[in-house]
Every structure is written in structure tokens, then in C-alpha cells.
Amino acid sequence: xxxxxxxxxxxxxxxxxxxxxxxxxxxxxxxxxxxxxxxxxxxxxxxxxxxxxxxxxxxxxxxxxxxxxxxxxxxxxxxxxxxxxxxxxxxxxxxxxxxxxxxxxxxxxxxxxxxxxxxxxxxxxxxxxxxxxxxxxxxxxxxxxxxxxxxxxxxxxxxxxxxxxxxxxxxxxxxxxxxxxxxxxxxxxxxxxxxxxxxxxxxxxxxxxxxxxxxxxxxxxxxxxxxxxxxxxxxxxxxxxxxxxxxxxxxxxxxxxxxxxxxxxxxxxxxxxxxxxxxxxxxxxxxxxxxxxxxxxxxxxxxxxxxxxxxxxxxxxxxxxxxxxxxxxxxxxxxxxxxxxxxxxxxxxxxxxxxxxxxxxxxxxxxxxxxxxxxxxxxxxxxxxxxxxxxxxxxxxxxxxxxxxxxxxxxxxxxxxxxxxxxxxxxxxxxxxxxxxxxxxxxxx
Numbered sequence: 001x002x003x004x005x006x007x008x009x010x011x012x013x014x015x016x017x018x019x020x021x022x023x024x025x026x027x028x029x030x031x032x033x034x035x036x037x038x039x040x041x042x043x044x045x046x047x048x049x050x051x052x053x054x055x056x057x058x059x060x061x062x063x064x065x066x067x068x069x070x071x072x073x074x075x076x077x078x079x080x081x082x083x084x085x086x087x088x089x090x091x092x093x094x095x096x097x098x099x100x101x102x103x104x105x106x107x108x109x110x111x112x113x114x115x116x117x118x119x120x121x122x123x124x125x126x127x128x129x130x131x132x133x134x135x136x137x138x139x140x141x142x143x144x145x146x147x148x149x150x151x152x153x154x155x156x157x158x159x160x161x162x163x164x165x166x167x168x169x170x171x172x173x174x175x176x177x178x179x180x181x182x183x184x185x186x187x188x189x190x191x192x193x194x195x196x197x198x199x200x201x202x203x204x205x206x207x208x209x210x211x212x213x214x215x216x217x218x219x220x221x222x223x224x225x226x227x228x229x230x231x232x233x234x235x236x237x238x239x240x241x242x243x244x245x246x247x248x249x250x251x252x253x254x255x256x257x258x259x260x261x262x263x264x265x266x267x268x269x270x271x272x273x274x275x276x277x278x279x280x281x282x283x284x285x286x287x288x289x290x291x292x293x294x295x296x297x298x299x300x301x302x303x304x305x306x307x308x309x310x311x312x313x314x315x316x317x318x319x320x321x322x323x324x325x326x327x328x329x330x331x332x333x334x335x336x337x338x339x340x341x342x343x344x345x346x347x348x349x350x351x352x353x354x355x356x357x358x359x360x361x362x363x364x365x366x367x368x369x370x371x372x373x374x375x376x377x378x379x380x381x382x383x384x385x386x387x388x389x390x391x392x393x394x395x396x397x398x399x400x401x402x403x404x405x406x407x408x409x410x411x412x413x414x415x416x417x418x419x420x421x422x423x424x425x426x427x428x429x430x431x432x433x434x435x436x437x438x439x440x441x442x443x444x445x
Contacts, residue, residue: 057394057436057437057438058430058431058435058437058438059437059438059439059440060390060396060424060425060427060431060437060438060439060440061424061425061426061439061440061442062390062422062423062424062425062439062440062441062442063374063377063422063423063425063441063442064419064420064421064422064423065371065372065373065413065417065419065421065423066371066372067369067370067371067372067419068366068369068370068371068372068412069369070365070366070367070369071363071364071365071366072363072364072366072369073361073362073363073364074295074299074302074361074362074364075359075360075361075362076293076294076295076296076359076360076362077293077357077358077359077360078291078292078293078311078343078357078358078359078360079291079292079293079355079356079357079358080289080290080291080313080352080353080354080355080356080357080358081289081290081291081292081354081355082244082284082285082286082289082290082354083285083287083288083289083290083344084242084244084284084285085244085247085282085283085284085285085354086241086282086283087248087279087281087282088113088238088240088241088279088280088281088282088283089259089279089280090116090235090238090257090258090259090280091232091235091259092116092118092121092232092233092235092236092257092259093116093118093120093121093257093258093259094116094117094118094119094120094121094236094256094257095116095117095254095255095256095257096114096115096116096117096251096252096253096254096255096257096280097114097115097116097117097253098114098115098253099113099114099249099251099252099253099280100112100113100114100115101113101114101240101246101249101281102246102249103246103247103248103249104245104246105245105246106243106244106245106286107240107243107244107245107246107283108240108243109240109241109242109243110239110240111239111240112237112238112239113238113239113240113246113280113281114237114238114251114280114281115236115237115238116235116236116237116238116257117236118233118236121229121232121233121236122233124229124232125226125229125230125232125233127229128222128225128226128228128229128230129226131222131225131226132219132222132223132225132226134222135215135218135219135221135222136219136222138215138218138219139212139215139216139218139219141215142208142211142212142214142215143212143215145208145211146205146208146209146211146212148208149201149204149205149207149208150205152201152204153198153201153202153204153205155201156194156197156198156200156201157198157201159194159197160191160194160195160197160198162194163187163190163191163193163194163195164191164194166187166190166191167184167187167188167190167191169187170183170184170187170188171184171187171188232259235259238280238281240283241283242283242285243285243287244283244284244285244286245283245284245285245286245350246281246282246283247282247283247284247354248279248281248282249280249281250278250279250280250281250282251278251280257280284354286347286350286352286353286354287346287347287348288344288345288346288347289344289345289347289352289354290326290342290343290344290345291311291323291342291343291344291345291358291360292340292341292342293340293341293342293343293360294333294336294338294339294340294341295328295338295339295341296337296338296339297332297337297338297339298404298405298414299364299405300328300332300338300339302362302364302365302366303325303328303339303341303362303364304325305325305326305327305328306324306325307324307325307362308322308323308324308325308363309322309323309324309325309343309360309361309362309363310322310323310360310361311323311343311345311352311358311359311360311361312358312359312361313352313356313357313358313359314357315356316351319351321345321346321347321352322345323343323344323345323360324343324344324345325341325342325343326342326343326344327341327342328340328341328342329341343360370404370412370413370414371412371413371417371419372407372410372411372412372413373387373410373411373413373423374409374410374411374425375406375407375408375409375410375411376425376426377423377424377425377426377427378401378403378411379398379427383398383400384400385400385401385402385403386398386399386400386401387399387401387413387416387417387421387423387424387427388423388424388427388431389421389422389423389424390422390424390437390439393436394436394437394438394439395434395435395436395437396424396427396431396432396433396434396435396437397433397434398433399416399417399421400416401413401414401415401416401417402414402415402416422439422441425442
């Protein structure tokens, strides 16, 4: 009986102990569940609050700026000019006898273009020639006088030597008492007279030598004068200074030409009959031409002598001419902020003509390419040129930038960006500085 009660009591105690342990386990697992669920519930609450707040922020499309290509084309307008062009004036005065070249004719260097009838110059040449002959004859005459003077000087010196020896002998005889002193004095006087004759002959020789030099100088002057008029006479024939094309003829046969009176008249009138003080021709070299182009200051440092470029003209749309940069002005024009650059292009077939409008395309290698953004992202107002960015705190910030080339839909940014900014693609007046927004990433095109 007792044993039965004891067993019952033990079973009751065991039941109570199991329930306790079950309660303890339930409390323990409930604590663990609370520790894991409560933070999640808190985070979820915060997330829902953030989503709710974000849903109330205005959305803006953002993108990051991209780097432009290292090599780009720079296309600029240019003007074709002749490599060598000059206006030809007459150097001789007279009437135009005949002209041999007209506009559009290709001529070679030294080719005869026109002849001028100049009788005044012809007479001046004849006069100068006669004066030269006279001066040469005068030289011959003075040289003959010099030769005679030299001969007289030699004779005088011989007489002087003889008189000196005679006087010296008579001087000895006087000391010996062989002759009278009077005779010795006569010999001395003869010696002195011959000495004077030698000095006079020497002076005559010196004078004749000076006359010869003066006559020779007159010959040189006469020769120079004769050569001068001969050269002027040669100008009666007007020749081409270099190979090229005649672009203007301003005279006709019979027109009065005045030498050495060139002016700036470059008219292409070909029917003039009275052409005093005007040019005869204008000639331009066509085998090689220059192309003048004004390079913007922002690209001026990238254009160097020796660089090649492609030239196209509207008249030959399918043809590309290769040109080379030969020189620049090395100075920026303060009015246009451009660098005058000159290129040389070969034109052996004469397709290009001076005065043509040309399109010049440079291939530019940029060591530090700028950023490129859509044109719609640029903001220009009283604060300057800016872009609207979204900061890490999702607020709007306006950043000043420097602008480069404008491609129409896109524009280069040369300063103000690092490339990591989130740019608002189409900012509006509603996106003010510091405004909180919801950025929506958009891929750059």
C-alpha cells in the first residue's frame, strides 16, 4: 500500500517537474524569438517609413558624365588663298606695244607677257654708252700723259746723276787748284737745276697718276650708268616672275605706261585703253595653295606645325585633299580669340582655286579628354554656367563648370567635374539648391 502511494507521489513530482521544465523552455525560446523578431520589426518599420518618405520626394533622372574620346575631329571653315600672288607693274615708261598673255593663261617663270615701246630709254642707253666710251678714251689719254711723265722723270734723274758727278769732280779739282772756283760753282748750279727738274717731273707723274685714277673712276661711273639704263631698257619686256595663272589683265595695246608707279589697283578689267599708273597683270601660283583657318583658343594648343588635315570643298563633295600645317601666327587674335593657322595643299591639277570656301578637318589627339554631358543638363543663369548634381544626402547642389565644344545634343565640360557626380539630366526651376530628391539612375548614351 505504501509502496503504491510512494510510486504515486513520485509520479506526481515527476509530472510537476516536467511542467516546470516545459515552462522554462517556453520562456527561453520566447526570449530568443523576441530578440530576433523585434529588431526585424523595428527595421521593417523604419524601412516602411523611409519608403513612405521617399514616395513623397520628387524623382529626378540622374547620370554620370562620360569621358570624350581621346581622338576627335575638329572641323572648321577655311579660305583657300594663293601660295604666291603678286601684281605686276611696268618698270619702264612708254606705250604698250603688245601683250602676250590673258586672264586664265598658265605661264612659266620668265615667260614674256608684254612689250613696251620706250624710245626715251633707248636714247638714254645710247647716251650712257657714248659717255662710257668718252670716259674710256680719257683714261687712255691720261695714261699716255702718265707714261710721258714717267719717261721725263727718268730723263731728269739721269741728268741729275750726271750733274752730280760733274760737280763732285770739279769740287775735287778746285781743291787741287786745277780749275777756278767759278767753274765749280757753275757745275753746282747745274746740279741744283737738274734736282729741281727731277722734283718737277715727279710732281707731274703724281698728277698724271691722279688723273688716271680719276679717269678710271669716271669709267666706273659711266659703266654703272650704262648698266642702269640697259637694265631699264630690259624692262621693256615684261616677264612672269614665277609660274602661275594670270588672274587679271589691266591694259591693252597702245596704253600709256608709267614705270615705277605701282598702286593697289587689282581690278580685272580687260578693256582698259588708258592705263597710266596702273598694274599690267596679276599672277597667282596654283601648283600649291594655302588654306587659312582660325582655330579657337580652346583648341589652339592642339594644332602644331607639320600636322595633317583633310580639306573638302562643296564643288568636289567626293574628293578629299590632304593638307599640312606649315605655320601659325603664334598669337591669339584678341577680337576673335582664335589662332590664325595656315596649311599648304598641293594643287597640281588646278582643281582648287584661290578664294574658295573650304572645310578643314583636323584629327586632334587629346591627352586629357574632357567630360561629355547632355546639352539639357547644362544650366545657364545669373550665377554662371552650372550643372545640377545630387549629393550623397540626396540633396540638389549646383556646380559651376567650364564649357568646351558644343556638339548640339551634347556638350564638353572642360572643368568643374570629377566624373563621379550624379548629374540631373534635365534640371528645372523646381530643383533648387539643397532640395531633397529621389534620384533615378539613367545610363549615359
